[in-house]
Amino acid sequence: MNQVLTTPPAVGAPRPWSFPAATTTTTSAGTPVHVFDRPGQYVATVRVTIAMPLIAEPRELEGVATIMSRTLDEGTQLRSANEFAAALERHGAAYGVDVSSDALHVEISVPVSHLAPAVKLLAEAVTQPAFNQADVGRHVTIRLGEINQERANAGYRAREAFAAHLFDPSTRRSRPTAGTPDTIRPLTNVQVASFYRDNIGPGRAQILFAGDATGVDVAGIIDDAFGGWTSAAGPALETPEPLYVPGDRVVLVDRPGSVQSQLLIGCAGPDRRDPAWGAAAVANHVVGGTITSRVDTVLREEKGYTYGTRTSFTAPRKGGTFSLGGAVRTEVTGAAIGDALRILREARDGLTEQEVQEAKDSLIRTAPLRYEQADSVAQQVGSNIANGVPVDFADTYLTQIAATTAEAASEAYRRYVGINGLLVVVVGEAKDVRDQLTALDLGELIELS
Template identity: 30%
Template structure:
């Protein structure tokens, strides 16, 4: 249907039915700094919470639009969400089994380099010609295969008026990358420089060592290409990986925007009907071994003025029922600037500019991490501060007002995200990828608000277990090592990951 301005509107069944959103938003998260009446900013820790806002106790009720789903004869799965509010289209595509988790151990970086080369030249267009064609259409196309991922991901966006033109480039990039030798040589040169640069970055060094500590020989322990692998990989390796892994049977294509689903599905059948690459079922992601005990790793950066601290463990895969209570627990512990770690280590102590926690839930158990940069001279006190907050989460039930504030903050963020077409499409893809119930996202607010203090304490005891805690610090070993020794034996490494004798 069209409105008075001649724009097409979403049909009634595709509109969100949201009730009590403003009441939920009233209980949202506070930013790190709040404006005082005199215009100056006041720290969160100094804000007096009078709890006088008219917050409703009603649960946000929402029904997300259901995508039109289809599967082509070649196995390609399609999800289409009509959204006629804006003259744009969003594309998200996942190819299962084509990510770094599935690449051979002696070819680290193969999936990443394949993905990066796919946008360098495709369909007979050079790198420069392809970039100009995308820019001239006002579109954006990216391909990635992040370390730790089981999938290759393609994202694209553009105007609905010229969708056919820019989606034709998407098709060429996906199906017909050229992998030219000269562009691959340039990419390898850039990657070699990046390998050198990242050794000077404490964030990378900590990221590398915490994943090695948590995952051992599991592919998730690898977070970057190696010099040896970079030197040995060839365009023939990339072509073989693309041929064997980029297959329709493992591909999920999601499209959202100002298009008619019935017309688009027919068009996609024509566009991809000739894609006949054969591939069996998506390979299962390998399960990591359980973390068998505590471990402390120190990467020495002499004279460093800061210490990078990371505490970690394994969490869950995305289908685990603990995902919901973990989401609430994480928000309370370190998921925002109103969380315990931030309020303690930054607002109260002034050790750091920011400290947070997060967890990843993938097709295999991802990591949970709590991390931040602190001044070198307060490293010991900061370590104690982290451990205090972990212990509080495990041993003390969360007060009711703190629990409710965290829950309503999560629900408020979810409610705001529903205004974004790409986020709605992302929710649909998550449900499809992990086989979640059709009503999963409709029920999400109620599921979050149903989490109890006992649930939070239960998952804290399970996943913040000091008997399996892994700790990584990057900093001046002369100062940092004594701060870590109370946690257990400390393995000290240089920035290249080589052991330094005691």
């Protein structure tokens, strides 16, 4: 008979799991190829990750790496832009590029049944771009329009102001990855082609495949497409350590007409070279990583100030950040910041055993979900390569988390959050929130429009 159970049923132990293993080969051009065979994943991702530190950009032409990356598929030496798109999409493939502070990622996702011709096209874009001025000029115009869209976006404005004030102006990361109007406008195909020649080549690249490789000679297909790649580009520059600006301060970005204040509060954080990277992730989970975390329990569930906030430790290759982000109602901006800062500072007093155990369970047990889809494996590995850690770093990270004690998580948090001050960025209606901010007495108030 059915009886209503009034307490939660027990949870069985999870099956052991580790990050998928790769078979690694090298193309005739010397590029490493990592094949992750994921049976049942009928759509494969092929990702070319190329070391491309943004410090290689001339200061006055920042954004050249982005425009170069976006025009790789806008015509090749064999096909016009329209012909290239038509050929790729006819195979059911989707193409995309991503530029981070340390690397360029060019990738396709494609049904495995169309792998060979699609990989050929991917190689054509990466190794034989045309860089016609008509296409480069169009992308310069599109980037200028995109900057207008970014300026209207509260979340983007907050991230931009955060980077500009957390990093010293000498640090490339203090400025937008994709450049500013001043540095984008002068770009032509001459600078774009020159940046490509100096920075893109088989010696800086690694190629990843994730998908169902049953009966498919993936390494052969990739070598057939990329084996003849030649380039004069030497080794990539090493990204320097970033310089942070310490101290408590508030940056208020006026965004007239805002009905909410977009917040971003944070400071310097670790990167993956730090053995406490996993412990920091555990601490973050407790403090603000989920809806049940300390921050949202108050800001969302008790006070109803926000649809939700999240904290995170994030890092590229060198030098990370900690931040708390979210949007709150204009009238309670000061109160919400006051609560958030109090919670962030109180967490320095230590996290409980129970909180830390629950965070560890969650982070470790969600791993198989995070990497279920082929594309997420390729994303993770590409980001590991860009960040200068081994391709199976996900296992190291899980090992670090499993070994994290409550004291270690608290210590990792204390080492960064609130130790050198906190930067508070507010994007909203300045005339309505200014007095709320000054009443909090958080140090220097910088106003931007």
